[in-house]
Amino acid sequence: MKLRQRRTRELITKLLAETNNFRVEFFRPQKSLNTTQRAELFLLWWYFYFYYNFKADFADFHADWAKAITDDTLSVMLVAFRGSLKTEMVKAYLVYCAVYAIEPYIIVQSFDEESSVNILYSVARMLMSELIRKDYGDIFPLSSKREEFLKKSVKNFDTTNGVKFIAKSTRQGVRGANTFNEYSGSSRPTLLVLDDIDTNDSTANSAIIDKNYNKIIGETIGAMSNERSKIIFLGNIIVSDGVVPRFVENYKNSSHWKVFEQPLLKDKNRDNLSPDNISWGEFFSVEKVREKMETEKELFEPNQLLIPLLSGRAYLPLDTIRTLPHPAYTEDVKYRDLRWYVPTANLTEELKKYYLFMGVDTSRGGDYSSISVRTQDAKLIAHFYSKVPSDELVEIIEYIISQGFYGRIGVEINNSGYSTIDIAKRRWWSHMLFRRKNINKQYDQSTDTLGWWTGTGTREIMLAEYEQSIRNHILTEFDDRVREETEHFANINGKPQAMPPYHDDGIMSDAICVQMFKYG
Secondary structure (H helix, E strand, O other), X not given: OOOOHHHHHHHHHHHHOXXXXXXXXXXXXXXXXXXXXXXXXXXXXXXXXXXXXXXXXXXXXHHHHHHHHOOOOOEEEEEEOOOOOHHHHHHHHHHHHHHOOOOOEEEEEEOOHHHHHHHHHHHHHHHOOHHHHHHHOOOOOHXXXXXXXXXXXXXXXXXXXXXXXXEEEOOOOOHHHOOOOOOOOOOOOOEEEEOOOOOOOOOOOHHHHHHHHHHHHHHHHHOOOOOOOEEEEEEOOOXXXXXXXXXXXXXXXXXXXXXXXXXXXXXXXXXXOOHHHXXXXXXXXXXXXXXXXXXXXXXXXXXXXXXXXXXXXXXXXHHHOOEOOOOEEOOOHHHOOEEEOOOOOOHHHHHOOOOEEEEEEOOOOOOOEEEEEEEOOOOEEXXXXXXXXXXXXXXXXXXXXXXXXXXXXXXXXXXXXHHHHHHHOOOOOHHHEOEEEEEEOOOOEEEEXXXXXXXHHHHHHHHHHHHHHHHOOOOOOEOHHHHHHHOOEEEEOOEEEEOOOOOOHHHHHHHHHHHHHHHO
């Protein structure tokens, strides 16, 4: 089933010439219609009232989605590429439910309330559109919700024909929303829309994922009406063990659910850009897909191909990590991998403005060595990233110091770290090296050990604090090599680490640098 624009426009022209009463009855869903007819009627209604939103013909999968969405015996899960119209279709269906009072009690739930409120505001705006009001009257209660509407913060409303809408976050209880509906008598939700459940924040660690999943399958679904209930779950792929993949796995074979997984490229092969391989070729040309690849880069796979970016749990909040443009490179080829993020015309004077902190991750087993330099307020000053032996790494540190660095230096201790420390402690600037105090309780004596130890316990605490600094927007400036590492840095079996064959040396040097803030 396809609704071709030319044929549809001809029908629209005829419908516009009819009375509003005729149009209302023409689009009214009838029990006598089969699933294909109901879906086609809904899509035609959507196109008729909001035709200005459409730039291309529907794809075949849009018809399949519509058949499941309008089937009151099925719950639906739409896991699809960004730009597929999945959210827009569900918004339109919510308006359809409102004007024909199909569902008496609707809840929209997201991880953050803001996302669900945005959906309700969109529904309110659509109900306020000129043609909808002309044919169906004032369904949205503007008189009582004017202030919320103007502030774009519509958290709940009851339509004038008796449909209740409520926006919730997963942190809020749904059971507490049970309210008697004077039109239908329903005291429990009959339609639940889940959207933006898996986000960068909600997949940050296993505890959040587990809590959200258990909350949804327990309290949220348990609060639905016993007489009739339908769930529409809109999903994006972020991590392989998020709430969305769990739902797909658990309900894909259920007779009560219809689960759709729709990548932009049918075979999920980014090298196959033939028109026949593009799921919605009516809208996405080969050139548009290629442009998405270039602009979204590593995010193209999760956004468009439904391939998790990480095979473990996302650890760092990717959406808050931004890189600084146009770093200044050191002219000396010996230091070609050192980048400055401050003006270099008078570098020594520039560095003297700050008490600085340096984190050093030393190479081991073919890894990279990395150096991060920041100010006390987390401003990025310099970053080095390259494969160099211990003695050359010390030379890089000394070069940075010679340019005007003064502050605290934290060198990671491991096999190569000891070698770096052993060389560094003989240099004139060794007094700036971080020292860890050890207490011998038996003899009541203390000794100092040079270097930052990254054992299992300290590493996890250090990275947790680093993650929190990013999430709280304390760290806002990053070298693009660190940003690239975060794309493949996951919480795997409870341990934050890089996914093979990727590295985390830039992250580690930056995290050590942040730890040095405590020891200024």
